Amino acid sequence: MPTTRENTEDRSAVRTLLRLWPYVRPVRARVFTAAFVAVVASCVGLVIPLVLKWMVDGPIADQDPAGVWLGALYLLLLGFTEAGLFGMRRWLVARPLSHVEAEMRAALYRRLQRLPVAFHDRWPSGQLLSRATADLGLVRMFLAFPLTFLLVNTVTILVGVIIMLLQDWTLGLVILGPAIPVMVMCVVFEHRYAVVARRAQDQVGDLTTVVEESVLGIRIIKGFGRHRSQARAFRELSTKLRGTELGKARLLATIWAVIVTLPEMAIGAALVLGAVQVADGELSAGTLVAFLSTALALRWPVDSIGFLLAMSQEAATATERYFEVMDEEPEKDTVVHADRTAEDRTAEDATAEADRRDGGLRFDGVVFRYPDADPASTPTLNRVDLHIRPGESMALVGATGSGKTTLTALVPRLHEVTAGRITLDGEDVTAMSRAQLRSKVAVAFEEPTLFSASVGENVLMGTDAEAGPAELERALGVAQADFVHALPQGTGTQVGEQGLSLSGGQRQRLALARAVVGRPRFLVLDDPLSALDVHTEAAVEAALRRVLADTTALIVAHRPSTVLLADRVALLSGGRITAVGTHQELLRGNPEYAHLMSGSGRQEDDR
């Protein structure tokens, strides 16, 4: 489970942040212009001390009121120009940077849709949510603020230091004194902050997962009175996060103290030294005023470096977390089996030829091991051979945990086979594009998932074709889902998040309607009637039988009533198909099957 990562040593923040370039590229003109405008604005601010110097040594020393007013006017103009330019900078970047954030979020969403089911099995949803929300917010903040101001402040400090050295190089050197210790501290700080920033962002992801699970599982939590233990889990994680955030604050406070104190001490020393020089007549009062005003003008650029570095570090961590998902390999559309030998291919061609003649759905030496399973362990499916003829419906029976769901998931390629092949009318499923495959195969699972959309939209999700109300009605009819007409807005009724406003049986029937609406050639049903009462199940089966007349179907079944829906039955045991026949044949000739169907099998296996 990719949650908290303690080690971030091998990461360069700059290299990580450079990965944002492809997203920033389209808006680079505005971003660079904004940075240039900010540099100009900041340098305009540095002209103010020079005007002060002119005023002190000129009109003030000469007691010339008109000159003082003129100086004041210059200062006012400079102040307005600086403020106007900073306002312009913000206007220049606000819109393009929200565009960058939106583009990155859209790219992440697209990638999440294209990543294999195995990825989603592995990653907690809270970690993905926090990457798509909080982390992208941090990246936008970085592009809007620290990225520009690290540049602006560096230029301002350089120009300011040059001005100070030109005014009086001895005082300039005094001011520059703390630069080296401050820089060393910044490097140490950045390194340490990277580790805590990563920890905090991962912990936010873990906390999001707990909150999400608590909301989605609220019925179980209330039903079992688990709110205290959930609250404890939440409290533990939030205490951990609070500790990490306090650690971040402590680090920030330390660097801030160093960055503020050392330059302040240097300014104090320069003030004393400068006052002595003025008293000795070695320095004009105007020059000292200009020097100190410049030094004070540089306080903010220097002071802000601590938190600008902290924000940059957080953005680097956020970028790193973002690309951890973006770098994951998306599922391939078609798979080329480079490891197959010429003999394999000749044998496959012969089988494919036979399949094309016979047609139907064929599992040929299918081996499957979950990607996170120990490579030395026995595969979940170990050389499954099964042929379902065209138009035939085959029930798949097996003890709980025998791999029935896993086998059905291989047909629409929710997982890729480890070895062997699956063919639809002789065509290898891995050779088809996913769009092609999904137009041929429809699925319905025991746990029906509905989306926050209307009933009709949920059902019509099962077909790409332009299906109209007639197709919708037909599918609802097959699934015995006429209850939708009694809903407040009929098929236009919103079903709410995950369809939780409907009963389990109602959701299953809608999921079944979604599977049959596209009149698929192949239908894969994973115990789709488990939540129905016997009368509704009988009615659905009668309607399904009509649909199945010209559809090749694989139906996972636990109950004899579901098995009877099928023409033949396959028994999955020990990762292989150990028997195929009609229900009656297997009941008579296969003790394991008879045991499973007697009703005691499931209970014993569950025990």
Ligand SMILES: Nc1ncnc2c1ncn2[C@@H]1O[C@H](COP(=O)(O)OP(=O)(O)OP(=O)(O)O)[C@@H](O)[C@H]1O
């Ligand atoms: N995502 C996964 N990662 C690793 N192992 C898994 C995963 N999903 C299922 N398994 C394991 O694969 C085996 C087969 O599970 P599967 O869900 O296919 O069984 P099943 O026959 O459908 O069971 P049931 O009748 O209870 O629904 C089980 O041992 C299960 O623990």
